[in-house]
Amino acid sequence: MSERKTIGVIGAGAWGTALAQMLSTDGRGVMLWAYEDEVVNAVNSAHRNPLFLPSAELSPQIRATGDLADLARLDMVLVVTPAQVLGRVLADLPECPRDLVLCSKGIEAGTKRLMNDVARAACPDSAIAVLSGPTFAHEVAQGLPTAVTLACDGGREHWDRISPEIARPAFRPYYSDDVTGAEIGGAIKNVLAIACGVVEGLGLGQNARAALIARGYAEMLRFGETLGARTETLAGLCGLGDLVLTCSSTSSRNFALGKALGEGQNAADLMADRRTVAEGAHTAPVLAELAQERGIAMPITTAMNTILQGENPRDIVAALLARPLRSEQEESE
Ligand SMILES: NC(=O)C1=CN([C@@H]2O[C@H](COP(=O)(O)OP(=O)(O)OC[C@H]3O[C@@H](n4cnc5c(N)ncnc54)[C@H](O)[C@@H]3O)[C@@H](O)[C@H]2O)C=CC1
Ligand SMILES: O=C(CO)COP(=O)(O)O
Numbered sequence: 001m002s003e004r005k006t007i008g009v010i011g012a013g014a015w016g017t018a019l020a021q022m023l024s025t026d027g028r029g030v031m032l033w034a035y036e037d038e039v040v041n042a043v044n045s046a047h048r049n050p051l052f053l054p055s056a057e058l059s060p061q062i063r064a065t066g067d068l069a070d071l072a073r074l075d076m077v078l079v080v081t082p083a084q085v086l087g088r089v090l091a092d093l094p095e096c097p098r099d100l101v102l103c104s105k106g107i108e109a110g111t112k113r114l115m116n117d118v119a120r121a122a123c124p125d126s127a128i129a130v131l132s133g134p135t136f137a138h139e140v141a142q143g144l145p146t147a148v149t150l151a152c153d154g155g156r157e158h159w160d161r162i163s164p165e166i167a168r169p170a171f172r173p174y175y176s177d178d179v180t181g182a183e184i185g186g187a188i189k190n191v192l193a194i195a196c197g198v199v200e201g202l203g204l205g206q207n208a209r210a211a212l213i214a215r216g217y218a219e220m221l222r223f224g225e226t227l228g229a230r231t232e233t234l235a236g237l238c239g240l241g242d243l244v245l246t247c248s249s250t251s252s253r254n255f256a257l258g259k260a261l262g263e264g265q266n267a268a269d270l271m272a273d274r275r276t277v278a279e280g281a282h283t284a285p286v287l288a289e290l291a292q293e294r295g296i297a298m299p300i301t302t303a304m305n306t307i308l309q310g311e312n313p314r315d316i317v318a319a320l321l322a323r324p325l326r327s328e329q330e331e332s333e
Contacts, residue, residue: 016080096123105186181233190280201262
């Protein structure tokens with residue numbers, strides 16, 4: 001039997017913890033880096049993560065650490081921090097691994113870079129893969145069946161090396177070499193999930209939500225095309241698949257944030273002091289800016305950005321509905 005190498009996971013929020021649990025199911029060791037000492041201690045002593053994934057009983061195969069040096073010399077490291085701190089955390093890594101697998105969903109605000117560009121700058125010699133798809137953390141931690149896109153910048157050879165390390169009977173990666181497409185799907189669906197939550201919070205009905213998913217997907221395709229993503233990638237698990245999941249459940253933090261906005265809660269209050277991340281709130285401003293700079297029609301994204309800045313959701317929805325009639329394929333605001 002081949003040796004099962006320890007895998008590193010950076011970030012012990014809900015998703016990093018669930019991935020560590022999933023990876024440990026074949027009996028291998030997982031080294032999990034956590035930002036909070038409280039999480040390190042709880043994982044090591046009680047096999048729990050009370051801050052971010054309280055429902056899961058974790059495998060004793062998972063060892064937590066607060067020291068990134070403990071991940072040195074591991075061949076493969078999954079990076080699962082919030083998107084806005086990924087670059088900072090990678091810059092602190094004493095040694096870059098051979099294989100980095102990026103699992104965060106977002107765009108870096110200041111630089112407007114996708115996560116793979118941020119990671120490439122920090123670890124130029126690492127092979128970069130993006131793992132993304134419809135994956136609520138609590139379901140993966142329970143071992144429920146889940147499928148993801150695993151986009152490998154090194155093509156088939158890269159996939160052949162890393163996919164056996166990541167696949168498990170209930171966790172099924174699908175091959176892609178479209179790293180940009182895989183990232184764009186995950187980043188944009190978070191903004192659209194907030195929009196679907198707003199529709200829910202305002203009580204606008206199921207028809208409106210379906211319209212929003214379809215028109216939001218058209219925005220994802222237009223944006224993706226401009227950045228060189230392939231339509232077939234966005235039609236898959238990491239795009240449409242994840243959009244459908246997060247636009248239809250309050251298990252999504254982004255959807256729940258939108259619902260609260262639609263119900264009349266204040267955006268600044270909702271963002272203040274939150275421990276868990278709703279990536280769409282950070283992605284919306286940078287995405288709206290990129291759309292404007294590049295002349296890409298993204299009216300739903302722009303509207304969500306305005307609502308997150310404190311505008312009245314009902315007024316913004318009314319303005320969206322009042323735009324001139326056009327064909328579905330037309331690419332103007
Ligand atoms: N929760 C989920 O079901 C899924 C989440 N993701 C993505 O995974 C990424 C991480 O999300 P979650 O694990 O859900 O996080 P979370 O919302 O459960 O927890 C927040 C995380 O941020 C970390 N953090 C806060 N400040 C930090 C700092 N200054 N430096 C480093 N880390 C810091 C915390 O330690 C914690 O790990 C996000 O990009 C999210 O979109 C992707 C798929 C599923
Ligand atoms: O990305 C996710 C599921 O695929 C998790 O969505 P939220 O971050 O909205 O909870």
